[in-house]
Amino acid sequence: MDSSSHHHDFVAEAYAPPQSVDRDPSRDFRDDVAAVSSRLVANSFGRPPSELGLSLCLPVENPADLRGVKWSLLFRLIFGIGGVVAGGIIALVMQQVPALRQQFETPALAIGGVCSLGGVVLLCTVSRVARTFSRSRIGERYDAVWALGSPFKPLGVSVEDASTFSKMKLVPEDLAWIGFDVTRRMLVIEGIRYRYLIHSTDVVNVEQVTGPTATGVAITYHIGTVPLSIALQYDSVRHELRRQTIGVKEDPLMKLITDTLFEEVTPLL
Numbered sequence: 001m002d003s004s005s006h007h008h009d010f011v012a013e014a015y016a017p018p019q020s021v022d023r024d025p026s027r028d029f030r031d032d033v034a035a036v037s038s039r040l041v042a043n044s045f046g047r048p049p050s051e052l053g054l055s056l057c058l059p060v061e062n063p064a065d066l067r068g069v070k071w072s073l074l075f076r077l078i079f080g081i082g083g084v085v086a087g088g089i090i091a092l093v094m095q096q097v098p099a100l101r102q103q104f105e106t107p108a109l110a111i112g113g114v115c116s117l118g119g120v121v122l123l124c125t126v127s128r129v130a131r132t133f134s135r136s137r138i139g140e141r142y143d144a145v146w147a148l149g150s151p152f153k154p155l156g157v158s159v160e161d162a163s164t165f166s167k168m169k170l171v172p173e174d175l176a177w178i179g180f181d182v183t184r185r186m187l188v189i190e191g192i193r194y195r196y197l198i199h200s201t202d203v204v205n206v207e208q209v210t211g212p213t214a215t216g217v218a219i220t221y222h223i224g225t226v227p228l229s230i231a232l233q234y235d236s237v238r239h240e241l242r243r244q245t246i247g248v249k250e251d252p253l254m255k256l257i258t259d260t261l262f263e264e265v266t267p268l269l
Helices: 031-042 064-096 098-124 126-138 140-146 237-245 252-261
Strands: 056-059 155-161 174-181 186-191 194-199 203-210 215-223 226-233
Touching: 031 056, 031 215, 031 226, 064 098, 064 126, 098 126, 126 140, 126 155, 126 174, 126 186, 140 174, 140 186, 155 186, 155 252, 174 194, 174 252, 186 252, 194 215, 203 252, 215 252, 226 252
Parallel strands: none
Antiparallel strands: 056 194, 155 174, 155 226, 174 186, 186 194, 203 215, 215 226
C-alpha cells in the first residue's frame, strides 16, 4: 500500500480523551458532538477514524494554544485600526485648521501617512498570521491535509459557531486548515482545538452566511444523531477587493465545498 495513504488518516493516538481537555469554563457549542465522536472512535476497535465512514468532531489540543495567538491578532487589529484612524484624524485636523497646516503640513502629512500605511499593513497581516500560527500548531496534520491528493489546495480558515457568526468577534473560535477529499466526498478540517471530518452523506445543509465584516459558509451535519452547525470563513484580500469593487457575492469557499461534497470534479492535469 502506498505510504501516502497513511498521511491523511486520523491517528487515534493524536486524539485527546475528553477528560483531559482543558476547556474554558463556559460550555463549548461542540461539547455534545465531541462526546459522541469520542465514543464512536473508542468503539472502532483501533481502526483509523478516516476509515469509519463517519462524520466526527474530536478535541485534540489544549485551548491555551488558541489563546496564544489571540494577543497577536488583537495587537494587529487594535493598532491597525488605530493607525488608520490616527492618520485620518491628522489629515482632518490639517484640513480644518489652516494655521497648523501652514506650519506643520509636511511633517503632519508624513506622520499621518505612516500611521495609515502601517495600520493597513497590520490589518492585512491578520489572516496571514492566523494561517501561519495554525499551520505550525497542527504539525503533521497539516501535511496530512496536503496528502489528500485533491484537485483543490488546502486553505487556512477560521471555524465559528454558525448560530453566532453574525456577531462581531475579535478572534475566531478555532483556526484550521481545510482539505477537500473529492474521492471520498468529505471535508477534512484540521483545527487547533478540534478535528472535523465531514462526509457528504451526513450533511444536512450548506449555505452562505453573512457576518459583520465578511461572508462565510455554514455547514450543518450529523455526528451520530446529533447535529452540528459550523461556519467556515476564508479571509482573502483578493476576494474582499472584488466584493467591494465589482460586487462579487459568492463566498470563495462555497464552490470548493459543494464541488467536493456533491459534484463531479475533473481532476487537474
